[in-house]
Each structure stands twice: as structure tokens, then as C-alpha cells.
Amino acid sequence: MIGCYVTGILPRPKDLVEITRAYDRNKASIKELEEAFTKATKKVIEAQVRAGLSYVTDGMLKWQDLLRPFTENLRGLNAGSLARWFNNNTFYRKPVIVGPLHQAEGIVAKIAYIELMPKNVPWKAVLPAPYTFAKLAENRFYRSERELMFAFAEVLSEEVKSLAKVGFKYIQLSDPALVYNPFEESVSKDNLVDVKEALRITLKNANARTCLQTFFGDFAKILPEALDFPVDDLGIDLYETNMKELKEHTFEKGVALGLIDARTSLVEDENEIVKVANEVVEAIYPSKIRDVFICPNCDLEFLPWERAEEKIRVIGRATKILERGYW
Amino acid sequence: MDKLFPTQEIGSLAKPAWRVKAYRGETPSKEEIAEAVEWGRRLGVENFEALIKMLEKPERTGEYKKAILQWSALYAIRFFEKAGLDIIFDGEQWRSEMYEHVVRNTEGFKFLGYVKSFDYRYFNKAACVGKPAYTRSFYVEEFVFTKNNTGKMIKVPFTGPYTLADWTFNEYYERKAAAQIKDFKKRKSYARKEFIFDLIKEVLRPEISRLIEAGAKWIQIDEPAATTNLSNEEMQLFVEAFNETVKGFNCIFSLHNCYSNYKILAKYASQLRNCSQLALEFANRDTIQTGVGETRVGYNELKAFEENGYQGNYGIGVVDVHTDFIEPPELIRDRILHAAKIVSDPNRIFVNPDCGLRTRKWGVSFAKLNNMVIGAELARKILQ
Numbered sequence: 254m255i256g257c258y259v260t261g262i263l264p265r266p267k268d269l270v271e272i273t274r275a276y277d278r279n280k281a282s283i284k285e286l287e288e289a290f291t292k293a294t295k296k297v298i299e300a301q302v303r304a305g306l307s308y309v310t311d312g313m314l315k316w317q318d319l320l321r322p323f324t325e326n327l328r329g330l331n332a333g334s335l336a337r338w339f340n341n342n343t344f345y346r347k348p349v350i351v352g353p354l355h356q357a358e359g360i361v362a363k364i365a366y367i368e369l370m371p372k373n374v375p376w377k378a379v380l381p382a383p384y385t386f387a388k389l390a391e392n393r394f395y396r397s398e399r400e401l402m403f404a405f406a407e408v409l410s411e412e413v414k415s416l417a418k419v420g421f422k423y424i425q426l427s428d429p430a431l432v433y434n435p436f437e438e439s440v441s442k443d444n445l446v447d448v449k450e451a452l453r454i455t456l457k458n459a460n461a462r463t464c465l466q467t468f469f470g471d472f473a474k475i476l477p478e479a480l481d482f483p484v485d486d487l488g489i490d491l492y493e494t495n496m497k498e499l500k501e502h503t504f505e506k507g508v509a510l511g512l513i514d515a516r517t518s519l520v521e522d523e524n525e526i527v528k529v530a531n532e533v534v535e536a537i538y539p540s541k542i543r544d545v546f547i548c549p550n551c552d553l554e555f556l557p558w559e560r561a562e563e564k565i566r567v568i569g570r571a572t573k574i575l576e577r578g579y580w
Numbered sequence: 581m582d583k584l585f586p587t588q589e590i591g592s593l594a595k596p597a598w599r600v601k602a603y604r605g606e607t608p609s610k611e612e613i614a615e616a617v618e619w620g621r622r623l624g625v626e627n628f629e630a631l632i633k634m635l636e637k638p639e640r641t642g643e644y645k646k647a648i649l650q651w652s653a654l655y656a657i658r659f660f661e662k663a664g665l666d667i668i669f670d671g672e673q674w675r676s677e678m679y680e681h682v683v684r685n686t687e688g689f690k691f692l693g694y695v696k697s698f699d700y701r702y703f704n705k706a707a708c709v710g711k712p713a714y715t716r717s718f719y720v721e722e723f724v725f726t727k728n729n730t731g732k733m734i735k736v737p738f739t740g741p742y743t744l745a746d747w748t749f750n751e752y753y754e755r756k757a758a759a760q761i762k763d764f765k766k767r768k769s770y771a772r773k774e775f776i777f778d779l780i781k782e783v784l785r786p787e788i789s790r791l792i793e794a795g796a797k798w799i800q801i802d803e804p805a806a807t808t809n810l811s812n813e814e815m816q817l818f819v820e821a822f823n824e825t826v827k828g829f830n831c832i833f834s835l836h837n838c839y840s841n842y843k844i845l846a847k848y849a850s851q852l853r854n855c856s857q858l859a860l861e862f863a864n865r866d867t868i869q870t871g872v873g874e875t876r877v878g879y880n881e882l883k884a885f886e887e888n889g890y891q892g893n894y895g896i897g898v899v900d901v902h903t904d905f906i907e908p909p910e911l912i913r914d915r916i917l918h919a920a921k922i923v924s925d926p927n928r929i930f931v932n933p934d935c936g937l938r939t940r941k942w943g944v945s946f947a948k949l950n951n952m953v954i955g956a957e958l959a960r961k962i963l964q
Binding site for chain 1: 754
């Protein structure tokens with residue numbers, strides 16, 4: 254199929270921003286806050302449906318950062334200090350691991366706005382990948398980062414199971430740390446073997462389509478190993494990836510092409526997006542085309558909502574043009 | 581300076597409630613006016629009774645607004661003088677905020693709205709939608725006012741090019757580069773450089789010229805975003821941007837950076853040309869026990885700057901701007917002595933808060949600065 258979706262946390266629409274700011278200064282009640290979240294969630298779901306996305310998320314508007322639902326709800330860790338979210342002017346709270354991670358079934362399924370999800374479009378959920386979680390946490394308990402990664406993979410496998418159970422058909426694992434290499438040292442081959450095993454553990458019960466979404470770095474750096482990862486689709490940030498190297502590989506899985514730049518407010522020209530998508534598709538699928546998804550390169554949360562919405566519409570339109578070319 | 585451990589501030593000081601309300605044309609509450617009276621007396625602000633009269637009868641005129649800014653700047657100047665600092669400015673009382681103030685006064689920018697910083701905190705982010713153009717000065721008036729109202733040495737905080745660009749969406753240059761560069765990654769990187777160097781040439785250097793013409797002797801380039809992107813390419817860009825900004829001017833320049841990756845900054849600091857001082861944040865990373873040596877973990881990274889060959893002066897952060905804890909003079913003394921030990925020459929050490937004090941109440945800020953001055957004096961006595 255040729256499809257499309259968003260890849261993470263969406264920005265909060267203006268009304269919700271205002272209420273959260275007021276709440277932060279004790280000028281709005283928890284009830285007003287909850288109502289504003291519900292209203293805004295409806296809005297961002299509708300925007301995705303209207304734009305014709307193939308899978309729809311609930312927008313994850315409550316997520317303070319990609320790790321927070323776990324930082325706040327898992328046993329065995331505490332919320333630590335604020336730290337920079339990769340190379341952005343945005344911050345996340347470091348999970349501090351102080352004991353064995355306890356599986357708590359359905360953390361994400363519990364906070365998802367299931368009742369607001371559309372009936373006629375399949376649902377997508379997003380989780381932090383085990384490698385990124387282990388990399389960003391402060392490990393004071395496990396003997397190694399590797400051990401922590403496997404422990405978190407076990408926790409995640411329960412999450413994946415519960416998400417599929419409540420009806421999510423597509424599960425994305427976000428893995429920016431796997432490709433983010435400011436010092437140009439790639440993840441070692443041994444590490445990639447471990448990552449593959451952690452993904453296997455995470456997705457062992459996945460009764461849904463799965464994707465490993467990488468961003469903020471060069472996907473070509475984890476090739477060819479990533480081609481064997483136990484997921485259906487591989488997500489690539491095309492604003493950070495060496496295109497020439499990428500095109501030298503042949504894929505047998507689906508791809509999620511991060512062609513919409515969530516870190517600039519300039520709205521893309523859909524024809525250019527389609528042109529670049531075609532070039533990549535022709536290069537990586539020389540004989541048989543697989544599933545291709547058009548998506549933002551990372552979470553759209555870096556933009557004001559209005560701009561993100563425009564970009565979601567571009568994603569929908571570009572996908573339709575691309576689809577016409579193949580079917 | 582002719583004495584050891586000169587004391588300085590970094591930039592911002594909280595805006596008093598009376599300043600915020602009166603500027604908007606609202607009447608401050610009785611308590612807020614009482615605060616203006618109390619601080620006026622305490623700081624010995626000359627003729628502050630005239631301000632009190634103004635506060636009781638707010639007007640919505642440009643003249644009134646400006647008078648309020650001047651009063652608030654005067655209070656801040658007296659505040660720093662009274663706390664005993666050697667090098668001062670006006671607490672950035674004329675500026676809404678370090679980023680917005682410059683962007684609002686420069687052509688080519690458009691605010692797009694709030695984007696998330698963390699949790700329920702956001703910042704108002706602008707896009708560059710046209711070539712930046714200098715239409716009016718944004719720092720000169722406040723500088724001249726400060727100069728006319730103090731006999732102390734003045735250091736002007738000046739938001740740097742790398743930070744302005746990093747905190748702005750780069751629409752104009754990315755659109756422009758799209759016609760020439762096909763590869764997305766190369767396009768963005770090219771557009772970023774063009775944006776930064778245009779901003780320096782068209783806006784920042786003209787403002788520095790005007791400041792120097794008006795008598796500024798020391799400008800502190802504020803670059804909180806300096807280590808947002810740790811890649812060599814981006815760090816080089818930050819260094820080149822600094823060097824290009826200050827190139828050829830007859831003025832002292834320094835750099836302020838905080839809450840950053842100092843291991844990386846240290847590697848590049850010696851490439852900053854005409855940078856007489858690095859004002860850095862350390863207290864936030866430190867313990868609060870007195871003593872010199874192991875207990876001073878917060879100052880470990882000062883070593884990295886030394887090891888990487890930086891030869892200029894340091895402004896070391898000795899009070900934390902994110903807590904109300906009032907650092908005792910003895911703790912400040914020990915932080916200074918510890919830093920002096922790491923840096924072989926104590927003459928290279930200036931003393932300051934970690935960052936601007938805008939998030940602290942005036943009473944807390946005053947107590948912190950006052951202790952900082954006493955702590956510096958204690959350290960001076962030991963070494964002299």
C-alpha cells in the first residue's frame with residue numbers, strides 16, 4: 254500500500270496551550286484542563302481523518318515527552334532533572350532507574366483517548382523504543398545499559414500487547430537515539446545485534462503492524478543491519494539521512510519516509526515531496542515495491558498547531574499523488 | 581580591573597509588579613505600590629516619590645510608558661550598586677525577553693505562536709520570513725540611560741546570533757535555498773549559515789557600532805543555545821558567528837553561556853577571538869557544603885577549559901539562580917578559592933550569578949548578590 258500517518262506527539266492547539274499555561278499558574282482547574290485536552294484531542298484526530306491519513310493517532314497531547322508516561326507510571330524509577338531533547342530547544346525529564354522495572358500492564362492504553370478514536374480509520378500508537386529509553390535514562394540499578402534495555406523491552410512487550418488488545422492496528426517504536434550521532438560515531442555492530450534482540454522481545458506479542466521510526470540522525474549509518482530488524486516498516490528521517498548511501502541498499506520491508514520536516518515552519522511543496530519519494534522508492538525497491546508511508550521526519554510537536562495541521566494536509570495530498578503513480 | 585575577583589551581574593532581574601502593570605496602563609495594587617516605596621527607600625532611589633505619584637495615576641501614553649521603563653531601570657541600577665557589584669547594567673528592564681526584544685525590533689520576522697519548551701512551558705517562536713533588516717536600535721537607548729545614571733563599569737548583555745537563529749524557524753533562507761540545493765540536509769545547513777551571517781551583517785553589527793558610538797566599552801554576547809547541537813559543524817558555526825559578530829570593533833567582548841555541555845564548549849572556547857571572558861554557570865552543578873577541593877564538584881568542568889588552552893578570563897557562577905537558597909558568604913568564598921586554584925592566575929577570575937536573576941524575587945536576588953560581594957571580599961583577603 255501507499256499510505257501515510259503522523260509519527261508522534263502533535264502540538265497542542267492554541268486554546269489548550271492557554272489552559273495549560275493558566276493551570277501551571279494555578280489559574281485554571283484540573284476540570285478545565287481535562288476538558289481542554291478532550292476538546293483539543295478531538296480536533297487533532299479530526300484533522301488527521303480529514304487529511305486522509307491511513308492510520309490515525311490520538312495526538313498524544315498529554316505526553317510531556319516521549320518517555321514521560323513511563324517515567325511517571327513505571328515502578329523502579331523516579332523522575333529526574335530536565336535534560337535537552339537531542340539537539341532541540343525542548344527538554345525532557347530524565348527517568349532515573351533505581352530498582353527493577355515492574356511491568357504495569359497498559360500504561361499507554363490507559364491514557365489513550367480510545368473513546369475519541371474514529372471508527373472507520375485504523376489506529377496507530379507510538380512508544381519509545383528500548384534502545385532510546387535505555388540511552389536517555391540515568392541507570393543507577395542495572396549492571397549495564399544493555400541490561401536496562403532488555404528489561405524495558407519486557408515492559409514494552411506488555412504495552413504492545415495491551416495496545417493491540419484495545420484496538421490499535423499499528424505500533425510505532427520511536428528510536429531517535431539509535432541514529433543521533435553528533436560525534437559521528439555510529440552504533441557498533443554488536444549493539445545492533447542487541448537492538449534487534451530487544452525489538453524481538455518488545456514485539457513478540459505484537460498483534461499489529463509495527464514500525465521502528467528513526468529520526469534526528471542518519472538512517473544509512475545503521476544499514477544494512479536494520480534491514481533485518483523484526484518490524485514491518487522502517488522509518489527514516491530524510492532531512493538527516495545521507496540519501497546517496499540510503500539508495501545503495503535494497504529493502505524488503507516497508508518504509509516510512511520522513512519527508513515532511515517537523516522542525517521547520519516552511520510548508521513543503523507536495524510535488525517536491527512526491528518527486529523525492531519516487532526517487533527513494535525506485536532506488537530501494539529495484540524489482541518489487543513494498544509498502545510506502547509518507548510521514549513527518551519526527552514528532553510535529555516542534556511547530557505551532559496551525560502549521561502542523563497544514564503539514565498534515567500536505568502529507569495527505571502527497572500520498573494521493575504518489576498513489577496515483579503506482580496503482 | 582585593579583582588584584582581584586571583580587563582581588558582576590549577568591543580565592536580567594525580575595520586573596517589579598508595579599513596572600509590569602503600570603507599563604500596561606493599569607494601576608498597581610496598594611501592596612505593589614508599597615513595594616516601590618520600600619525599595620525606593622532601601623536603595624536610595626532619588627526622588628522616587630515622583631514615581632509613586634505616577635503609579636497612582638497610570639496613563640496609556642508613550643511618554644508614560646517610557647518613564648516607567650526608566651524608573652524601573654533606575655531601580656535596577658541602584659539595586660546592583662547597593663548590593664555592591666563592580667560591573668553592572670540595568671537588569672534588562674527595557675526588554676520583554678532576550679529573544680523577543682530583538683526579534684520584535686527587527687524586520688524580516690513574524691511570530692508564529694507558542695511551541696513547547698517542556699511540560700506546560702512554551703516559548704513564542706518566530707519565523708524569519710524575509711531578509712533581516714535593521715530599522716531601529718534596540719539596545720542603545722537603555723545603554724545611554726544606564727551610562728547617564730551610574731558611575732560603575734557597564735557591561736551590556738547582547739543576544740547572540742547563533743541563539744537568535746537557533747530559536748527561529750528559517751523560512752526565508754530555506755525557501756531561497758530550495759531552488760539551488762536538492763539534498764534536504766545540505767539545503768537546511770546552507771540556509772542556516774546564510775541566515776546567521778546575514779543577521780550578523782544586517783542587524784547585529786550595526787547595533788554594536790551604534791552602542792560603541794554611544795560609549796559602550798564592554799558587550800557580553802549571550803549564547804544560551806551554543807551547545808544545542810554538539811556536532812563539529814555546528815560548534816564551528818557558533819565560533820565563526822561569534823568571531824564575525826565582534827570582528828574589528830574597538831570594544832571588550834565576552835561570552836555568557838549556561839545550562840550547557842561545557843565539555844564540548846571547552847573544546848572550542850580557545851577559538852573565540854576577542855573574547856575576554858567566559859561567564860559560566862557552575863553553582864547549579866555544585867554542592868552547598870563549604871570547603872575547597874572534592875566537595876566543589878560543580879566546578880570540575882572549569883578544568884576542561886584550561887586543558888583545552890582557553891587563556892581568557894572567567895566569570896564564574898557562584899550563586900544558583902534557580903533556588904531561593906541564599907548562599908552564605910563562606911560558601912561563595914570557597915567556590916572562588918577553588919576556581920582560583922584550578923585557574924593558575926587568580927586575576928583571571930570574575931564573580932557572578934550563574935545567569936540572570938529574573939526568576940527570583942528582588943529580596944532573594946539582593947541577599948544572594950550581597951553575599952556574593954561579601955564572599956568575594958573574604959576570598960580576596962585570603963589571597964592578598
